[in-house]
Amino acid sequence: MRIHSKQIIAEKRAEVLVVGSGSAGAATAIAAAKTGADTLLVERYGFMGGVSTQVLDTFYGFYTPGSSPRKIVGGVPDLVVDALKKRGAMLIRPNTYGAGDGVTYDPETLKMVWESLALEAGVRLLFHTFVMDVLMEGARVAGVVAATKRGWFEIRADCIVDATGDADVAAWSGAPYEGPDEGPVQSLTTTFRMTGVDDARARAVRKDALHALLAQAAESGKYDLPRREGSIHITPYPGVMATNMTRVGDVDATDPEQLTRAEVEGRRQAMEYARFLRDFVPGYEHAFLTDFSNQIGVRESRRIRGVYRLTKEDVLAARKFDDAIAQCGAPIEEHHSGRDTHWEYLPEGATYDIPYRCLLPQLVEGLLVAGRCLSAEHDAHASVRSMGQCMAMGQAAGAAAALSCQGETLPHALPVDTLRERLAGMGAVL
Numbered sequence: 001m002r003i004h005s006k007q008i009i010a011e012k013r014a015e016v017l018v019v020g021s022g023s024a025g026a027a028t029a030i031a032a033a034k035t036g037a038d039t040l041l042v043e044r045y046g047f048m049g050g051v052s053t054q055v056l057d058t059f060y061g062f063y064t065p066g067s068s069p070r071k072i073v074g075g076v077p078d079l080v081v082d083a084l085k086k087r088g089a090m091l092i093r094p095n096t097y098g099a100g101d102g103v104t105y106d107p108e109t110l111k112m113v114w115e116s117l118a119l120e121a122g123v124r125l126l127f128h129t130f131v132m133d134v135l136m137e138g139a140r141v142a143g144v145v146a147a148t149k150r151g152w153f154e155i156r157a158d159c160i161v162d163a164t165g166d167a168d169v170a171a172w173s174g175a176p177y178e179g180p181d182e183g184p185v186q187s188l189t190t191t192f193r194m195t196g197v198d199d200a201r202a203r204a205v206r207k208d209a210l211h212a213l214l215a216q217a218a219e220s221g222k223y224d225l226p227r228r229e230g231s232i233h234i235t236p237y238p239g240v241m242a243t244n245m246t247r248v249g250d251v252d253a254t255d256p257e258q259l260t261r262a263e264v265e266g267r268r269q270a271m272e273y274a275r276f277l278r279d280f281v282p283g284y285e286h287a288f289l290t291d292f293s294n295q296i297g298v299r300e301s302r303r304i305r306g307v308y309r310l311t312k313e314d315v316l317a318a319r320k321f322d323d324a325i326a327q328c329g330a331p332i333e334e335h336h337s338g339r340d341t342h343w344e345y346l347p348e349g350a351t352y353d354i355p356y357r358c359l360l361p362q363l364v365e366g367l368l369v370a371g372r373c374l375s376a377e378h379d380a381h382a383s384v385r386s387m388g389q390c391m392a393m394g395q396a397a398g399a400a401a402a403l404s405c406q407g408e409t410l411p412h413a414l415p416v417d418t419l420r421e422r423l424a425g426m427g428a429v430l
């Protein structure tokens with residue numbers, strides 16, 4: 001059988017091509033353009049932000065957890081928070097759920113913040129474009145093939161950053177990676193918001209009281225609540241609460257059939273948790289579920305096998321590296337299948353470094369990754385994946401990609417001091 005529509009309808013070019021516009025990809029593109037590169041950002045959906053606008057509303061990782069929070073992320077991430085603040089669309093939630101101070105925002109405003117920061121920096125945006133294959137020249141990733149309503153495009157670039165979350169570009173180029181076939185991956189969550197909440201009464205319900213009510217409802221046999229320690233929090237808007245309660249385990253998020261079943265199950269669970277909230281929790285009696293996340297939230301799928309692989313020991317020992325491009329102080333937060341979530345902390349106030357080598361895949365050239373598909377063990381990944389760190393990694397990958405183009409060198413050969421100097425100049429905390 002012949003594929004009738006298999007034709008390349010156009011060719012595009014960029015110095016730096018960024019695939020995926022989540023926290024990592026958005027920061028990558030902004031940093032690359034600000035470093036002077038002609039930058040193209042390709043995204044499969046019609047807006048930027050990935051999980052930051054599709055699923056969530058709180059940046060973690062900006063501050064260390066504990067009694068004396070220290071800000072450990074800066075530069076492009078600060079531009080994002082400042083723009084949200086200017087629009088009255090954010091608030092700081094102190095040390096929530098042990099993860100440190102969170103920056104809670106309105107995701108709809110963030111969609112506009114991301115695109116205005118990108119456009120102001122000079123990034124060319126291309127939405128509704130799904131990258132589906134790579135163009136190789138020897139070991140170098142020279143471009144990608146993208147699917148659109150008009151057919152297929154080839155996009156060639158001097159340097160490519162894979163910020164797809166799932167390491168799509170790296171996987172198709174033949175770079176080694178690990179994923180659900182090699183070991184455990186975290187469970188998935190459909191988030192949802194409740195509107196019409198009596199804020200004062202709902203806020204008076206503390207975490208332990210909520211968990212006791214979840215257990216009581218589940219044990220009554222009348223509610224199907226697989227997770228018993230889900231969280232719920234205030235938003236910038238009166239009467240609106242955001243949740244992180246559902247849990248769908250054992251899913252390979254790169255398999256569309258498994259992901260389809262997970263979407264259906266996530267929404268089913270969300271309706272069940274909303275019923276529980278109305279029936280059991282003070283303040284929710286007249287509230288209703290207004291929106292599900294745009295898609296089910298995927299915490300972990302493919303992680304590349306990079307030049308360095310961040311380990312659990314690096315995290316818990318707060319290890320420092322000469323090629324540090326960002327810091328992280330977040331605990332290991334393990335969302336496995338089952339009722340609870342497991343937390344393991346660094347020493348109070350400590351941080352570890354994220355090495356540049358974790359963004360460099362093995363075996364292929366001309367390619368960097370940023371965000372949750374970095375090179376890390378499963379346990380280390382459970383700490384390093386917060387959006388603050390994804391933005392910081394993106395900033396580093398974008399600067400590295402632009403500097404590589406300017407120096408006519410490959411990202412693997414870029415002198416790390418040059419990169420760190422550029423990052424310090426942008427306001428990164430190293």
Ligand SMILES: Cc1cc2nc3c(=O)[nH]c(=O)nc-3n(C[C@H](O)[C@H](O)[C@H](O)COP(=O)(O)OP(=O)(O)OC[C@H]3O[C@@H](n4cnc5c(N)ncnc54)[C@H](O)[C@@H]3O)c2cc1C
Nearest residue numbers: 020022023024044050051060131164165297298371372387
């Ligand atoms: C349920 C859940 C709760 C979480 N809670 C928090 C929290 O409260 N705070 C926090 O800081 N972190 C939290 N995290 C972790 C954090 O949100 C993620 O690790 C982070 O957002 C990942 O960012 P990313 O840019 O790497 O990937 P993503 O945000 O997934 O972005 C990937 C982007 O690439 C696009 N894309 C993918 N494939 C292609 C393709 N082939 N072609 C074109 N475009 C493509 C996607 O549409 C998307 O826009 C949570 C994660 C989940 C799932």
